[in-house]
Amino acid sequence: MAYEFSIDDVDFLRSRYGTKALEVVADFTLTPESLLKEMPDLRARYGDRAAALVETVRTRRKAVGKLSDPERLLASDVALQQATASQVAAHRAADIAARRPGAVVHDVTCSIGSELMALATADGIGGVIGSDIDPVRLAMADHNLRVTDTAAPWLLARADALAPMSTADVVIADPARRNARGRTFKLEELDPPLLELMAVYAGRELVVKCAPGLDYRLLRDRFGFEGQVQVVSLDGGVREACLWSEVTRPSRRATVLRSDCDDYEITSEDPDEIDGPGVGEWIVDPDGAVVRAGLVRHYAHRHGLRQLDPQIAYLTGDSVPAGERGFRVIDQLGVSEKVLRGALAAHDCGSLEILVRGLDVDPDRLRKRLKLKGSKSLTLIMTRIGRAGTAFLCEPGVRV
Incomplete structure (x- = not known):
C-alpha cells in the first residue's frame, strides 16, 4: 500500500532538518529486503517521519529518467506515476510558447507540478498558474517550483478544476485515469469527467492530456470535438493523447520524442500516397504514436516505404528510417x-x-x-x- 503523505510530512521534508535527513536516507539501500534491517535504525533516528523519508527517496529513484533533477523534488509514488515526463512537458510548453507568445498558462490539475516546471522554465511563456484540489500535492508543487530555476512568474492556488478561477490564455488539464477498479479509458469515468471539463472551458483554449487509448474518433463523431488530437510517444512508449480544443489544423498529429536521436512529427496534412502492397528487404514497425494517430501512410510516404497490407501497420522497404x-x-x-x-x-x-x-x-x-x-x-x-x-x-x- 502506497504511503499517504500529510501536510506535516511535506513541511518536515522541506525544512533544513528534513533536507539533511533525506541526504542521510539516500545512502541506504531501501529495497524491500533491506528495509527489514534498515527500518528500525531509521525509526530510531527519525521517529514517525521515517516512512515519509523512505518513500521520498524511493520515489526520487523511480523518477530518474522521467523527471528532471528528481533528487530535489517531492512526490508520492502515485503522483509520480501520474506525472507527465519532463521531456513531454517541455515539448508541450514550447508548442504553447510558439503558438501564443507571452501566454499565461493555467494547469488546473497541477498535482506535484511536473507540467508547471516545464512551463515556468520555457522561453516565451508569460506566466504560470497551478491549481489542484489536493493540498498535499499542491504543497509538493510549491516546493518543486521553488527548487527549479524558473523564468516565468508563477502562482499556486487550491481550487476545483471544474470551477474556473483565472482568465489565463491557455488552460491545461490532466484528468485522473484511475478509479477504484483501476485504469479506465471511459470518458465519463475520468476525474474530472472529460466532457464536463470541456463544457466548463468551452470557448477557451484548452489542452487536455488523456490516456493514449482514448477513442478520439468517438469523441469527434458522438460529441462533436473539432480540435486537434496529438498522440505523443517517448523513447518508443506511447505516453498520451493530447486534445487541443482551439487547434483545428492539422486534425491529427503524431509527436515522437526520443532521448538518443532527433524528434519528429507526422501530421494528417502530410501527403499519404504510397506504392501498392509488397515485401521489401526490411520490415519496419512504425512508432506507436504514428499508429495510434492513424498516420501510418503519411509516415510511409515520408520515408519511401509501403505497407505489407493496407489494413496492417507494418511497413516495408529497402531501407530503415534513422532511429527506427x-x-x-x-x-x-x-x-x-x-x-x-x-x-x-x-x-x-x-x-x-x-x-x-x-x-x-x-x-x-x-x-x-x-x-x-x-x-x-x-x-x-x-x-x-x-x-x-x-x-x-x-x-x-x-x-x-
Whole structure:
C-alpha cells in the first residue's frame, strides 16, 4: 500500500532538518529486503517521519529518467506515476510558447507540478498558474517550483478544476485515469469527467492530456470535438493523447520524442500516397504514436516505404528510417506450427522474438510449442496479408 503523505510530512521534508535527513536516507539501500534491517535504525533516528523519508527517496529513484533533477523534488509514488515526463512537458510548453507568445498558462490539475516546471522554465511563456484540489500535492508543487530555476512568474492556488478561477490564455488539464477498479479509458469515468471539463472551458483554449487509448474518433463523431488530437510517444512508449480544443489544423498529429536521436512529427496534412502492397528487404514497425494517430501512410510516404497490407501497420522497404528499428527479411512462411518449426530448425534458431499484428496468436505460448533447439537469435513477424496469415522470418531487429 502506497504511503499517504500529510501536510506535516511535506513541511518536515522541506525544512533544513528534513533536507539533511533525506541526504542521510539516500545512502541506504531501501529495497524491500533491506528495509527489514534498515527500518528500525531509521525509526530510531527519525521517529514517525521515517516512512515519509523512505518513500521520498524511493520515489526520487523511480523518477530518474522521467523527471528532471528528481533528487530535489517531492512526490508520492502515485503522483509520480501520474506525472507527465519532463521531456513531454517541455515539448508541450514550447508548442504553447510558439503558438501564443507571452501566454499565461493555467494547469488546473497541477498535482506535484511536473507540467508547471516545464512551463515556468520555457522561453516565451508569460506566466504560470497551478491549481489542484489536493493540498498535499499542491504543497509538493510549491516546493518543486521553488527548487527549479524558473523564468516565468508563477502562482499556486487550491481550487476545483471544474470551477474556473483565472482568465489565463491557455488552460491545461490532466484528468485522473484511475478509479477504484483501476485504469479506465471511459470518458465519463475520468476525474474530472472529460466532457464536463470541456463544457466548463468551452470557448477557451484548452489542452487536455488523456490516456493514449482514448477513442478520439468517438469523441469527434458522438460529441462533436473539432480540435486537434496529438498522440505523443517517448523513447518508443506511447505516453498520451493530447486534445487541443482551439487547434483545428492539422486534425491529427503524431509527436515522437526520443532521448538518443532527433524528434519528429507526422501530421494528417502530410501527403499519404504510397506504392501498392509488397515485401521489401526490411520490415519496419512504425512508432506507436504514428499508429495510434492513424498516420501510418503519411509516415510511409515520408520515408519511401509501403505497407505489407493496407489494413496492417507494418511497413516495408529497402531501407530503415534513422532511429527506427528494422527487421531484415530472411524468409516468408505460412503460419502453421509445422511450417514454422521446420523453418526455424533449418535456420538453427534457438532464441526467438515473436511480433504479432492482425492475428490471434499468443507469442509466449507459441514459442513454447515451437521447441527451439538451435544457437541463433531470430525474429518472427506474424501478420495478415489479405485474408491469409503470413509469417516473416527475420534477422534480429536493429536500430538504424
